[in-house]
Amino acid sequence: MLKLPPGQEPAAGDHRTSVVERGSFASARCSCGWTGPARRARDRARRDARAHTQD
Numbered sequence: 001m002l003k004l005p006p007g008q009e010p011a012a013g014d015h016r017t018s019v020v021e022r023g024s025f026a027s028a029r030c031s032c033g034w035t036g037p038a039r040r041a042r043d044r045a046r047r048d049a050r051a052h053t054q055d
């Protein structure tokens, strides 16, 4: 499991997204365990995260 800083522990039904960079790619991640596809643009990853939280 990923260790999160205090105050960012995932809560049930809570979707906290962040963008993680891997080399030249960025992908969205959520506290629920969801991970978006790797994107070349951070903005795209952020859009993936937004689409996920709107589900």
Ligand SMILES: [Zn+2]
Residues within 6 Å of the ligand: 014, 015, 016, 030, 031, 032, 033, 034, 052
């Ligand atoms: Zn989620």
